[in-house]
Amino acid sequence: MALSSISILSLLLVLLSASWATPASIEDNFIQCLDDNSEHVIPISAVCAQTNSSFTSVLNSTAQNLRYLEPSVPKPQFIFTPLNESDVQAAVICAKKLGIHLRFRSGGHDYEGLSYASEIETPFIMLDLARLRSTNVDIDDNTAWVQAGATIGEVYYRISEKSKTLGFPAGLCSSLGIGGHITGGAYGSMMRKYGLGADNVLDARIVDVNGKILDRAAMGEDHFWAIRGGGGASFGIILAWKIKLVPVPETVTVFTVPKTLEQGASKILYRWQQVADKLDEDLFIRVIIQVTKAGQKGERTVTTAYNALFLGDADRLLQVMNQSFPELGLTRKDCIETSWIKSVLYIAGYPSETPPEALLQGKSLFKNYFKAKSDFVQQPIPETALEGLWKRLLQEDSPLMIWNPYGGMMANISESAIAFPHRKGTLFKIQYVTSWYEGSQDATTKHMDWIRGLYDYMAAYVPTSPRAAYVNYRDLDLGINDKTNTSLSQARVWGTKYFKGNFDRLVKVKSKVDPDNFFRHEQSIPPALIEA
Incomplete structure (x- = not known):
């Protein structure tokens, strides 16, 4: 039987009103549930919806990668900022009860924005732990x-x-x-x-x-x-x-010694690879590799900067360096004796006169569009390969590589002591980064293609079974989970890169503590019960 025009109009109004009410009802239901389950009164300001004028500033406050703040990237339905532990408990209870996907962040430095953005889970809400900071x-x-x-x-x-x-x-x-x-x-x-x-x-x-x-x-x-x-x-x-x-000693020593290609950077870096993991364990020398301008004409070159912390005074540092790494040519005037807390500021890149109180500001010095990758190196990379690396770096606008040395205590802790597995046998870890300041698709594609090409080039010089990666440098190129039905074989592709032989034990723990996969994202550990 045909519906009358009045019936059709009534039906449309019901459907439209239901669609209009849906976003608000998620928020309203969640707030009501919080009130019912928290030990404290939830202030109105603790919940910030997309319609709130403060939403963007709250979302952006600690988010580091601008790629995931683009308008096209799905944002949380609303942000809940708990004031105490009971609020966090209530948030989990309510998200589970209402069937709402929950994401949460403490600092926002996750490289692929997994704590505040989602391509596979919509709608979702975000829990921001910024006020739990004692x-x-x-x-x-x-x-x-x-x-x-x-x-x-x-x-x-x-x-x-x-x-x-x-x-x-x-x-x-x-x-x-x-x-x-x-x-x-x-x-x-x-x-x-x-x-x-x-x-x-x-x-x-x-x-x-x-x-x-x-x-x-x-x-x-x-x-x-x-x-x-x-x-x-x-x-x-x-x-x-x-x-x-x-x-830590009352006096520590820091230094930064740059070497350009014209100053023999390749030979010195090859030597660093041979000694960095064998130096006195009080000495940490990382290498920061960037493209800079040099000479009167300002021509682009590659600079390798040896950035170090030594847990001791300059005299003992010079003894260690002269014995183990004289090729760098460290001198007394390169050395800065300071306190440990001031060395933190130095290594973090703050200006020399910055007071320690600046550490309380909690602001990132690095916020732009970027893509990062990582490798663990077990054999020195030959000088000929370094020359090929320099050519590729010079093709990019703002490339960055950081080589972190291993050895010392890192070689003495078992790979299974905690879930982090990258230990003995590693000489150093590489972080690759490219950054840019324009969010267009063309710019993004250009820089993403470059870093993927660099990563492919380096494959010949790092272990490949598996080709390991550092989980705190999230890289979704390694693979992602399906929305709710990721198979273990699918997750193992990226999981063994981050966790090596510890991946299977992580799956067992996940299967026991979260069998229904409530805590999940694009590269979360899946429970064994989820198979495709």
């Missing part, structure tokens, strides 16, 4: 409890407030959110002396898939193993880490 240092116990939203710079500063002879071996970029940073491992300039940040974690507080807060004893050793190096957002939401503080 650091409580216990000097008597040489430990600190640090909430997930604190930046690593804040942590360093709070330690230095209490002691001039204690530090923590984690990241070089001071605006990293410590919650996600440690889940991937946490490289730093004291890694050769003390290992990674994740190697120096004693306890943690997380919210599990049921909205319960677990510490190390409650979660069990397998779960605790997985969150240290197994990558962020697969096993729960990190609320806080209990970290072990490490001794």
